[in-house]
Amino acid sequence: MPRTPRQPRAKATVNAIVEAGFLSLSEHGVQGTTTRHIADLAGVSVGSLYEYFANKEEVFEAMHHHMVAEVVAMVEPMTPALVRMEIRDLIKELLFGFRDLLEKNQGRYLRYMSYAAYFAPRNHMEPIQRLLMNLLLQYVIHHPQLARLGNLPAMGYIMINGGVFTVLRYLSEPNPTIGFEELVKGLGDMVAHFVEGELRKED
Amino acid sequence: MPRTPRQPRAKATVNAIVEAGFLSLSEHGVQGTTTRHIADLAGVSVGSLYEYFANKEEVFEAMHHHMVAEVVAMVEPMTPALVRMEIRDLIKELLFGFRDLLEKNQGRYLRYMSYAAYFAPRNHMEPIQRLLMNLLLQYVIHHPQLARLGNLPAMGYIMINGGVFTVLRYLSEPNPTIGFEELVKGLGDMVAHFVEGELRKED
């Protein structure tokens, strides 16, 4: 049963372990990331690690929460500005921000993401999906003509998942055949044309 | 150094091991899939497993090849018919076929796919991506008006990755909020409107 850290010293320990988790993942990949490794990098002993984490997986879960929290911290302040933009600009802003976040710290979040399906198999992207679905709703509220669009949940699902996963996959690619700008422009065009097309169909 | 099976008996062993890999993955997930487990399910000893596979990961790679081969075997015969269809019908045909394939055998391929990022981090989808890119090219050849479209590689990248990953993610979802038909229709609309919009822009 893992303990919750009370004293600041312990909180520092927990934090160091999570940091070390990202470091080790970047350096050695999943296979090479052992508890001893993490503990060494964190400057504590394995025993200490198991004081606060029931098992190795929980360390990865904590890393996951860090990442999600940062994404939320990025998107939420942007939201008021985003909902007033043209759709193409919104997508551009969002995806560039997303890329920068993922590549921060030698791509620690990106690296983590490519293994996330293993560590957090169930719904690991759900909070982010909800965040973006909320952004979409806010956007529709600020652009009432969009309310005429048909199946908003399905549209949102496709745009969010298609967009997020395509960008993730793109950024993980060792030598991509297209540029990130092209990708972002293409995604923007795709969504913009789709919206126009659907609105035209309504008439 | 793994040996290549020569006698039919050995080929059966190799096959049983790969089959057992899928079974074990379905039953016990990644964590629960041990070499002993696979060997037991295959009705052979661990030692035999290591005769033909250098390590556990190679078993997963063999499973991967099985899956990719089946996808190719599904798409290639469909191609001549697909390239003559309306874009929406093509997408519908392709995605329903894809779903059926993934859900065959109690979803063994789907189950495998959700862990694939871990086992085959580098380029594990590349053959499928190439297959679909080729389909796209053939399609453009049969619909010459599409040749006026702008950045085909980027478009293809987005449609293929966005489509494949969205469907994969959707099928892995325990209780999806939208129906598969809606998803397929939405993807079809998205692509169709995009094509129309781009063609209109060219004028």
Added chain:
DNA sequence: CGGGAATCCGAATTGAATCCGAACAAACAG
């Protein structure tokens, strides 16, 4: 048949994950 190659086996080895009890540090009451 007889012998060498191919196949199969499962106990032994190895190394990582996890547990645990003792040692050390902080907080705090009297």
Added chain:
DNA sequence: CTGTTTGTTCGGATTCAATTCGGATTCCCG
């Protein structure tokens, strides 16, 4: 201050899965 309680850290002991290895068994060709 000082004894006690509670929180924290440590690293060796244990457990379990991956992989190895030497020998037993089966196949197949001459």
